[in-house]
Amino acid sequence: MKSEAIKIAETIIQAGSMLLTAGAEVYRVEETMQRMGLSIEGVKECNPYVSATGIMCTVCTEDEMATKVARIYSSERNISIINAINSLSRKCVHDHLNVLEIDRELNQIKHIPVYHAQMKSLFGAIGAGGFAVFFYGRLMDVAASFVIGWVIRECGLYFEKIRLNPFLIIIVQSFVAAIIARISHYLSMDCDVNTIIISTLMLLVPGLSITNGIRDTMMGDYLSGLVRFTESFVIAASIAIGAGLGIYAF
Numbered sequence: 001m002k003s004e005a006i007k008i009a010e011t012i013i014q015a016g017s018m019l020l021t022a023g024a025e026v027y028r029v030e031e032t033m034q035r036m037g038l039s040i041e042g043v044k045e046c047n048p049y050v051s052a053t054g055i056m057c058t059v060c061t062e063d064e065m066a067t068k069v070a071r072i073y074s075s076e077r078n079i080s081i082i083n084a085i086n087s088l089s090r091k092c093v094h095d096h097l098n099v100l101e102i103d104r105e106l107n108q109i110k111h112i113p114v115y116h117a118q119m120k121s122l123f124g125a126i127g128a129g130g131f132a133v134f135f136y137g138r139l140m141d142v143a144a145s146f147v148i149g150w151v152i153r154e155c156g157l158y159f160e161k162i163r164l165n166p167f168l169i170i171i172v173q174s175f176v177a178a179i180i181a182r183i184s185h186y187l188s189m190d191c192d193v194n195t196i197i198i199s200t201l202m203l204l205v206p207g208l209s210i211t212n213g214i215r216d217t218m219m220g221d222y223l224s225g226l227v228r229f230t231e232s233f234v235i236a237a238s239i240a241i242g243a244g245l246g247i248y249a250f
Contacts (some may be wrong), residue, residue: 004042005066007099009059012037013068014106015085016055018047020072022081025212026050027219032089033057038091040099052227067247077208085107118158124153124203131199140191144184145199152177152200170204170235171242177201178246201243206235 004011016033020026029050037046037059045060058067088105088145093098097105115123132142152173159169177200185193213228 002068003064004099005059005061005064006068007058008037008040008043008061009066009068011099011103011106012046012048012059013055013070015088015102016050016057017070017072018081018106018109019085020050020052020055022073022079022084022085023075023077023208023212024116025219025222026052026224028082028086029055032085035089036092036102039089039096040102041096043115050224052224052231057130061214078112078114080112080114081109084112117154119155120157121150125150127203128200131202132195135195135199137192137195137199138190140184140188141199144181144191144196145189148177148180148184148196148200149203167234167238170238171245174201174202174239174242175249176242176248178243179249182222182247197247198245201239204239205236206232209235 012033015036016029019029019032024032030048033048033050033055034046037043039056042061043059046057048055048057050056053072055070055072056067058065085106087241088102088109092102095200104113110156124144126149129142129146132145137145155173155176156169159172164172178197180198181191181193181200184191184196209232210227213225216222216228217225
């Protein structure tokens with residue numbers, strides 16, 4: 001039978017893993033885990049350590065100590081989960097929830113509905129078309145960007161299902177975007193290939209990773225910040241490789 005300290009550590013680790021997987025910053029994950037842990041009755045110490053790829057948490061009660069470790073393999077951006085767990089942490093501090101109540105709340109948060117694949121593709125298409133307007137594209141540029149945005153989102157969702165390497169997915173997406181942009185230019189001289197390519201590639205830019213890297217670095221989490229910046233650099237290189245191959249191949 002699990003001890004109380006182990007149950008608490010597992011619950012706190014679960015909350016931290018959900019936050020980090022959803023795209024939260026390292027300092028936010030650590031602070032939330034600590035607040036939730038210390039709010040539980042009987043907990044004397046709660047010491048989380050979080051990096052971009054793993055979490056460790058030690059919980060001390062009056063009678064025992066327990067440490068749990070979790071490895072983070074992938075992430076899927078979900079601001080709704082981050083917001084829900086932040087609200088839960090405030091509720092824990094205010095109402096002093098026990099472990100079972102926190103665990104029940106976390107299980108409910110796990111089942112927060114997400115957008116289905118077609119909706120994600122539609123948002124990608126709208127985003128690409130919006131960037132074309134932002135870059136002063138003409139009507140044909142906006143239309144082409146809309147279509148390409150849809151196509152590369154569908155490509156990304158398909159390759160994610162078959163578990164292709166994330167960086168290879170980005171190379172393929174940027175390659176497809178460049179190829180279709182060139183085809184659009186040849187089919188209609190009203191299309192500006194540069195505007196179309198830039199507008200569609202904006203969907204692949206790692207804005208959240210760059211922002212989190214800056215915020216983690218400013219909060220003193222230099223290792224996590226370096227990991228985020230490295231990830232952003234590799235993604236940017238993947239975009240450049242894919243788009244370059246697409247431009248020179250057609």
